Amino acid sequence: MADVAARAGVSLKTVSRVVNNAPHVQPELVERVLAAVAELGFRRNPQASSLRSGQPSATIGLLIEEIANPFYATIAGVVAEIARQNDTMLIIASSEEDPDREQQLLREMCTRRVDGLLVVPAGDDHAFLRAEIELGTPMVFLDRPAGGLIADTVLLDNRGGARDGMRRLLEAGHRRIGILLDSLGVYTMRERLDGAQDALAPAGVPYDTRLVRDGIRGPSAAARVVSEMLDRPDAPTAFFSLNNRITLGVIEELHRRGSDAALLGFDDFDMAGLVPYPLTVIAYDTRELARAAAELLFRRIEGDRSWPRTVVLPTELVARGLAPR
């Protein structure tokens, strides 16, 4: 900046004023300064600038489980767009469902003085963020609630959606429904399982633990479990898959066998209309989830200090897949 000032024949402060579009500078000087800036390729250092002026960093952080997963990729896309609209840069990191890693990454983001955080929590204790919140960093949790912390949260109606879906299966006369899920350690899985149970009691169907299988990590594991269940004498007449990766495996196995079991899956997915098996999915608006969370965050950043709120977004039952030809 001093070089620019020398070149333009003005004081350092005048250059600062020009660079910051401050008033009270002669048009002629402005021009000279801008010329010098262009010639010397000067660009102001935002670190020094915000150090002195105490301005925010115009950066937010987004912590998700896994970027490559379409659910999180969709969220990241929406957040990136809203961040751009707010002239804010976006730092993204993946916790890979590891609480230690989550904590480390969130700390790092806070250290970098992000203006706000959007977090899909991995661990179940986020007390370490309390100091940061009190220090004034806004934070919005999405898809799952934070542990041990009262904070803004945007969730899906996992429980209600699962209950509605199960009710549909029960109304169709199914009494033996296989329920397949990933880890019970994940909040959404617990909620969805609870929702399924909610529907059983009013229908007079007992909760049979032999029909519930957890720890299913991917499509092929799901296919194996389905195969095994169908081979039992009291095979299920319907399946409820609690996430879309499991749904894929179930479809694969049911299609392979030419089975006519009903299939209900939580999570919609791309190409769900093209899969070779009729299924009903519990769908929701992922983009709306991200939008609500990001908008809330920016309202907080702009100074909204009202009491933390929790938003729950609805789910919807949708018929998908192709009938067998």
Next chain:
Amino acid sequence: MADVAARAGVSLKTVSRVVNNAPHVQPELVERVLAAVAELGFRRNPQASSLRSGQPSATIGLLIEEIANPFYATIAGVVAEIARQNDTMLIIASSEEDPDREQQLLREMCTRRVDGLLVVPAGDDHAFLRAEIELGTPMVFLDRPAGGLIADTVLLDNRGGARDGMRRLLEAGHRRIGILLDSLGVYTMRERLDGAQDALAPAGVPYDTRLVRDGIRGPSAAARVVSEMLDRPDAPTAFFSLNNRITLGVIEELHRRGSDAALLGFDDFDMAGLVPYPLTVIAYDTRELARAAAELLFRRIEGDRSWPRTVVLPTELVARGLAPR
């Protein structure tokens, strides 16, 4: 930091030493300082730190077209992981194929003094980055080459892959092959179309422009084009779709009609093994693409000043989809 020093009864500099794990500090003092740090909730300001010490920002930027797109999401995931392994934060932004927006976002990243940039170019002139490169910011372009700039680049063998795929169709006896593509403004589309043409001449099949349709933006547009082509008297016996969104639409229409046209698609996709139509895809390793680019970038950041290199990754023909039941 001054408060911490006062509380621990040491000088400010000693606190700095402790915070930076510098040697030559008495263990007892270290302890007192750390206690004061904990009590006051002190965290050093990396902006001021790097302002003074001139250290790099430990941040890289990734510019892609659209985060929600699985191709870019996969890239982002790999880059995020490699960044983490290098203790580096990752800023992600989407250009949405808009050259102006690309330029604006890249400038902003450079202003923030990122240590390096990974760019999927949207525009075709990146001369504005030359000053930045000469200033010492490493940059690696991926999936598409930069315009008007000699720089590190990691590409896929679009042309070779398309040629091999077409050759396969020609060997199977197809002579009328419908070619469907998105905009010719996109580098990869041009390369793939060139590759298709490369295969036609040696097989003695003329290039018939009536069989080539560009400007196809999504699955439903693709389905319409297929429908129209199949209704013509000299309907194609095979289709070559130049990206996976188009492939989806083609499948939909071919399946709907119960057609037996052969289908070749560029880009593999999730669930490609579950779609209700037999198809061959030109697949490649997206993760490897991202890995190669990110590794190269970090080698540059670590000081590798060798001549810019261009890496071209191979493609592979893979049979996918389910035969009709």
Next chain:
DNA sequence: TAGCGCTCGGACAACGTTGTCACAATAGCG
């Protein structure tokens, strides 16, 4: 023409940290 207010430019300090250097205290040596 003196006095007044208004505009604009520049000197200076400060943001929070660390590199440099100097000095004090201790240990090691002849």
Next chain:
DNA sequence: CGCTATTGTGACAACGTTGTCCGAGCGCTA
């Protein structure tokens, strides 16, 4: 016991920028 090394500590300036404040120069009025 005095000398030099070595280690531990602190004063100071500097990184690049901007907020504060003062005063120079200007035009206007009485």
